[in-house]
Amino acid sequence: MLPKVISVFGLFSSFVVAGDATLVRDVNTTISDSAVLECSIQDRAITDWKSLRFYWQDDRNVVLYSYNNGRKVAxxxxxxxxxxxxxxxxxxxxxxxxxVLKNLTLDDNGRTYSSFAAVLDDSGTTRYHLEHTQICEMTLHVAVPYQEPRLDVNTEAMSAVCSLQGGFPAPDIQWVLLHNSSHQAVESRNVNTETKQNVHDHLYSSRSILHIPAGRHEAVSCLSHNPTLNRTVKVTHNFNTAGAAARSSPAALTVYLIAAAVVLLTAVQ
Incomplete structure (x- = not known):
């Protein structure tokens, strides 16, 4: 299967002009896919491109593409x-x-790619319209989508655990409670999140624990956001509202016990 080509038109997150000519972009894409490093020489004075020379290199000055006088220079x-x-x-x-840069890996993540060009004047002299001028510069951000999050809820302890495995970069995890049909953000003091990176494949795993506050909550949701892909995955647990409220409210349990004791004492008398 051919890798999917990712166009910078829909995925670059910033665009600025550096100096007089260099175009600078951030390109976001996915591992194993391909990225289009789009660049065009904008010079109306150039009418003959037969003498075009250009090459692309990364931030280590490693050449990934070279072209000279009508042919690729492998x-x-x-x-x-x-x-x-x-x-x-x-x-x-x-x-x-x-x-087009194909078969992307995490080794390509964060790399900056620059293009340089030269075009000989068509007058037959050695004068150049461009002379090894930097034209474009792009930084590549490669992501690995996470597997579907796992949400485990303990209604006795009123806690929830959201787990994610095998993604890149580190996710942004948020919790939301549904209360009276309204979504409410969770206070940070009720959340404990731990994220680790595998030293071999560089992928992240995260485990976030929510201590659910007292209240008649209808549902709890874990939202995992991948900043490179700008993609959020949501997983939700729906409560039995009455049961959740009773277990999550120690004060309500105390009142119930006191009332039961009063009833028992009255019966004894």
């Missing part, structure tokens, strides 16, 4: 990127130097 590409980069040859002749 010998300049580092082995880390061999067979992972494709172009759009029909568009290069119009100054579009966009490439």
């Amino acid at each position: 010998e300049h590409v580092n082995e880390l990127y061999q067979h992972r980069v494709t172009d759009f040859p029909q568009d290069i002749v119009r100054g579009n130097i966009t490439i």
Whole structure:
């Protein structure tokens, strides 16, 4: 199956102009997919692209793509990127130097990719319209979707545990209680969350414990947000309202016991 191509049009989170020409973007995508590193030379003075030279490199100065005078220069590409980069040859002749980086891994996460270009003047002299000018710069953010969260609720202890496994980056976990048909945020003092990262695959696991406060709660929900994908997954437990309220309210239990004692003493007398 071919990897899905992620276009920066729908996924870049910021866009600024650096200096006079460099376009800077953040590109968010998913592991094993592909990312389009979109870049185009905007110079109306250039009418002949036959002498176009351009290359892309990462923040280690490692070359992932090289093009010169109408052909790809594979010998300049580092082995880390061999067979992972494709172009759009029909568009290069119009100054579009966009490439596609395939088979993304977490090793690509946080990498910054820059393109540089040079175009010889068509007058036949050695003068350049561009001379190894930086055109675009993009930082790649690679995410791993979490598995479906697991929510375990103990109605005796009035506690809830939300567990997540195997995702990246670290999730943002929030709790919400449904009370009188209205959603209420949970105070941080009632929550204890622990997140760990596996040293081998770099994936995160999280365990969040909620101490459910007293009240007639109708439901409790755990919301897990992946900041790179901007995706939130919600899992909910619905209470038996009357039972939950009785177990979560020590004061109500005390009143019940006192009333029972009064009834018993009256019967004895």
